[in-house]
Every structure is written in structure tokens, then in C-alpha cells.
Amino acid sequence: MNTETRFTLVLGGGGMKGVAHVGVLQALTERGLVPAQIVGSSVGALVGAGWSAGKSIAELREIAVHLHRKDVFVRAYADMAFKRERSPALFRREPLDALIERVVGAATFQDLHAPLIVNTVDINSGMQVFWGLDGLDEVPVRDAVFASCALPGYLPPREIRGRFYVDGATLDNLPVGTARILGTDLILAVDVSASNAFRADTQEEGFAAVFSRAAEIAVQSLLELRLREWTTPPIYYIHPRVEHISAFDFDHLREVVEEGYRATAAELDRPAEWPGPGDAGVFPRRAVTVRVQRERCIGCGACLVQAPPGMFVLDAQGKAVVTRPDQEWSPIDGEFIRHCPTYAISARPAAAPKAAGAAG
Numbered sequence: 001m002n003t004e005t006r007f008t009l010v011l012g013g014g015g016m017k018g019v020a021h022v023g024v025l026q027a028l029t030e031r032g033l034v035p036a037q038i039v040g041s042s043v044g045a046l047v048g049a050g051w052s053a054g055k056s057i058a059e060l061r062e063i064a065v066h067l068h069r070k071d072v073f074v075r076a077y078a079d080m081a082f083k084r085e086r087s088p089a090l091f092r093r094e095p096l097d098a099l100i101e102r103v104v105g106a107a108t109f110q111d112l113h114a115p116l117i118v119n120t121v122d123i124n125s126g127m128q129v130f131w132g133l134d135g136l137d138e139v140p141v142r143d144a145v146f147a148s149c150a151l152p153g154y155l156p157p158r159e160i161r162g163r164f165y166v167d168g169a170t171l172d173n174l175p176v177g178t179a180r181i182l183g184t185d186l187i188l189a190v191d192v193s194a195s196n197a198f199r200a201d202t203q204e205e206g207f208a209a210v211f212s213r214a215a216e217i218a219v220q221s222l223l224e225l226r227l228r229e230w231t232t233p234p235i236y237y238i239h240p241r242v243e244h245i246s247a248f249d250f251d252h253l254r255e256v257v258e259e260g261y262r263a264t265a266a267e268l269d270r271p272a273e274w275p276g277p278g279d280a281g282v283f284p285r286r287a288v289t290v291r292v293q294r295e296r297c298i299g300c301g302a303c304l305v306q307a308p309p310g311m312f313v314l315d316a317q318g319k320a321v322v323t324r325p326d327q328e329w330s331p332i333d334g335e336f337i338r339h340c341p342t343y344a345i346s347a348r349p350a351a352a353p354k355a356a357g358a359a360g
Contacts, residue, residue: 001033001236001274007186009035011044012174013148013167014193015212015247016072016256018043019064020240023260024190026057031268035188037115039130039178041168044190045118045148049141050103052116063103065254072096073154073248088156090208096149100142109137109144117182118144119168119175123157128171130178131160153211169193173219176235177226186275187235190264192242193219212247220335227282227332234275235282237331238267282330287350290322290334296344303345306336326350 001007009028011021021044028035038048050060076092109116109132117132118141130136131144139160147158147165157164168175179187193216202213227235240263242256267273273284292303292312299318303311312320327333329347337345 001186001188001268001271003032003034005033005185006036006183007033007188008179008182008184009038009048010174010176010179010187010189011038011040011048012189012191012193013042013044013169014173014191014242015043015151016067016249016253017192017240017242017245017247018047019067019253020192020242020256020260020263021047021190022057022060022064023240023257023262024238024264025051026061027261027264027268029057033268035114036184037117037179037182039117039119039175039182040148041119041173041175042149042151044192045116045145045168046100046103048116049100049112049118049145052112052114053104053107053141054113055103060103061257063099064257067099067250067253069248069250070095071099089150090154093146093156093158096146096155097142100145100149104141104145107141108139109141112141116141117175117178118148119172119178120144120147120160120165121168121170123152123164123166125163126171128168129165130175133178151215154208169215169219172222172226174223176230180233184233187233188238189235190238190240190260191223192240192260193247208248209246216247224332224335227330230282231280234279236267236274236284237282238263239331240264282332285328285330288327288329288334288347289350290325290327290345290347292320292322293344293346294319296342298342298344300341302339302341303336306339308336320344 038052040048072095073091074095076087076089117130120129122129131139143158143160148168150157150166152166157166173193174189174191176187176189202209240259242259245252275283297319299314303320311323313323315321334347
């Protein structure tokens with residue numbers, strides 16, 4: 001990718017892990033790479049809105065690293081006391097409203113310095129609505145961003161034009177499909193919510209943690225299904241390593257911003273891995289070797305169900321065998337590995353070929 005590439009930046013949701021997007025934008029702008037438009041979900045919509053409204057990277061960073069829990073989450077004690085199960089949410093709307101107002105002001109989408117698309121879902125009809133598209137750009141950005149951040153049950157739905165909207169991640173946490181219609185050479189997709197990291201003792205952390213983890217798993221599964229058959233325009237997928245941090249963690253915000261910067265800068269410094277003209281699918285693609293530890297395999301056949309057809313077979317002893325150990329994977333390939341109940345399947349970077357004339 002170079003400064004002439006017309007690309008759409010897609011910023012996914014992930015709670016407070018989404019402040020990594022500030023670091024992403026910093027790495028891009030330092031290299032003179034300016035997105036033609038931003039498509040955002042949840043916190044990705046908030047960060048994208050700030051940048052599109054003209055906030056500098058320094059201003060966004062200052063806001064991000066100094067956020068406190070009370071700036072976003074204040075329990076709705078009165079609603080829960082008087083309305084009980086009919087309370088619209090666990091948390092009040094006012095703190096998040098104030099934060100969004102601070103970031104984007106009262107602008108409509110037509111007032112923004114750069115095009116922005118915000119992903120939301122109509123809670124009653126299930127319709128996915130992208131504010132900022134033609135005909136959907138006359139509303140205040142702050143309302144669309146609040147709706148996109150309104151994780152059901154945690155924050156109340158936002159009324160826009162007589163309908164009520166919630167977090168777009170309900171259907172699509174990384175809305176690359178919308179970027180496809182915007183006329184772009186490349187989609188740069190940043191995913192901060194990937195759930196394939198192992199968690200320990202979620203069940204001990206309370207109902208909110210259990211609900212959040214279940215939502216993460218569902219969101220990631222939907223994303224994998226969507227990207228598995230992706231063709232054009234090509235996607236370059238960036239995954240800042242923040243999966244070990246909770247979506248509600250305010251103690252590591254500076255670390256999260258820095259990781260967004262590090263992950264993006266590292267990918268931009270690998271120009272050979274970026275797609276070229278005519279390429280399709282998801283990038284980067286790297287050589288891996290898939291193995292099965294026979295002593296761990298119990299022959300349950302889960303890999304035959306979860307992996308691409310024909311990738312595994314069961315031998316005469318009922319053990320799984322990889323039909324093609326050496327493969328080329330994008331970051332969203334290999335999700336079937338986590339479904340092996342005995343962790344018998346692994347994938348490692350393929351060994352580099354030996355130089356000609358090397359010993360051995």
C-alpha cells in the first residue's frame with residue numbers, strides 16, 4: 001500500500017480495547033496514509049468519528065489514555081430499583097453522551113471533514129442500518145455513535161428518526177461488507193475483539209463477564225463465516241494483540257493504544273505481504289504447517305466437521321491425519337483448531353527453506 005492507494009479503514013468494536021484504533025490512525029497518518037472513508041462499529045465508530053470530525057491524533061490519544069470508568073459506565077441504580085427487569089440497561093446514558101459530545105460535538109455526517117459510516121442495528125426489526133450513507137447522513141453523528149456503542153443490556157438503545165438502535169456488533173462487529181460498496185481498492189480491517197484466545201475462569205467473574213464472553217464468541221464466529229468466502233476488494237486484516245485485556249478494563253488504556261500503533265506499524269513495514277492489483281481474499285498470507293499429535297487424538301471427528309472439507313481424514317486406527325500439512329493461511333484461517341477437545345491440532349509457521357548449499 002502507498003499514498004496513492006484508495007483504501008477504506010474498517011474499525012471494529014471491542015469495548016475499551018477499541019482505543020487501540022487511536023494507535024492505528026497514528027501509524028497511518030505518520031506515513032501519509034489517509035483513508036478515503038472510515039466504517040466503524042462501537043468504539044471503532046467513536047474513534048473514527050473523532051478523526052473524521054477533525055480531532056488530531058494527539059487530542060484523541062489524550063482523551064483515550066485518560067478515560068475512567070465513570071466517564072462511560074455509571075450504574076442506573078434508580079432505573080434498576082424502580083423498573084427492575086424493565087430497566088432499559090445496567091448503565092446510564094449520560095456519561096457516554098458527554099464523552100461522545102466531547103469527541104464529535106453536534107455535527108451531522110454532512111459536516112464531517114472526512115466520510116464516516118456508523119454501523120447500528122434496529123433493536124425491533126433487526127435491520128442493520130449504516131448511518132452516513134446517502135439518505136442517512138442528516139442525523140447527528142453523536143446519536144449514531146451512541147447507538148453503535150449501545151451494547152444491549154449494558155447501555156440503552158438510542159432513538160433516531162423514531163426507531164431504536166443498538167450496537168452494530170450485534171450483527172457485524174467488523175463491517176467490511178459495507179466498505180465493498182464504497183468504491184475502494186483495498187479494505188484495511190482492524191479487529192480488536194478476536195475471541196480465539198483461551199480464557200480462564202470466566203464463570204467466576206459474574207454474569208456480565210459470562211455474557212460478554214459469550215457475545216465475543218458469537219461475534220468472532222460470524223466474522224469468520226463472513227470472511228471465509230471473501231473475494232474483492234482485498235482485505236488486509238490487522239489484529240492488535242489485546243485479546244488478553246477485558247472489554248471493560250480501564251487500567252491498560254495506554255498499553256492498548258500503543259499496541260494498536262505497534263501492530264499497524266509492523267504490518268505497514270512488510271510491503272511484500274500486501275495485496276497487489278488483481279489480488280482477492282484476505283491478507284496477509286503466511287506459510288504454516290499443520291500437525292496432529294496422535295497421542296492426544298481421541299478420534300472424535302470434530303476436525304472433520306469444523307475444518308475445510310478434505311483437510312482431515314481418520315486413519316485405520318481412528319486417528320486424525322492432515323491431508324495437506326503445508327498450507328498458506330490468512331489471519332482468519334485455522335479457526336477449527338480451537339474446536340479440538342484434546343488440543344491435538346496445532347499450526348506453526350512453516351520452516352524457511354534452506355539456502356542452496358547449506359549443510360544437512
